Amino acid sequence: MTVLVKRGRALIMLAGALLLLPTERAWAQSVDGGVEAASDEVRAGISWSGARASVSADGRLDLGPLDASVRVAALRGAARHGGADAVADVAAGRDWALGAVTLRTEVVGHLFAGAAQRMDFAELVLGARYGLGPLRVAATAWFAPRQSTIGGDNLHLRVGADAGLPGLPLTVLASVGYSTGSGSDPRAARLRPGGDYADWKLGAEYTRWPLTFGLDYVGNSIAPERIRVTPFADAGGVRDRVVARVRLAF
Structure with a gap:
């Protein structure tokens, strides 16, 4: 397993190095960010903040064809991540235009603060998106190579998809996801509390810059009897829920 962990880390480091190769336009093109308050920090249909309210701040820097971003979110001592107080998602990526379709490659590191043990892990991201008028559709894959902190891979x-309503500052959105992987370590329950599962989200946003108000219904297919008996599963964070959020952009 040690060899596999080292290979996974080496792959992530190599991908990051390729993304950050210098280019003749390697200077800042734009900087943007914002702060957000939400009734829950939900990712892939499960709560990362112990089913409690969370605040976050994010920033993004464009460097010609490359970009870098960071987002820090409060986790409120969530059991899922070993009692961590917060997580910082640090990413570097690039868009690739292929006609009407844009491909996205990215490396993301999730760094946890205040956890009782090391909880950090990293992912490789590959996505594609397409826009037609007010409609945008996207497909994305997040792959975390085998790492001890997530009990496997x-x-x-x-x-x-999301679409703006003509003449109104409203956007409706919907998505479905599926999580799978391997590993029998108790920490595998961090990302898959009951093994492989599907999740979904339906939502709407109202935007009057710089404010965006959102309301989402999120759910998943995780059955209570499938949840592993481990603190990392955080059974209270897998129920269907409505998430309210407000964001201030700058």
């Missing part, structure tokens, strides 16, 4: 697939 993990793959999350997601397809979604």
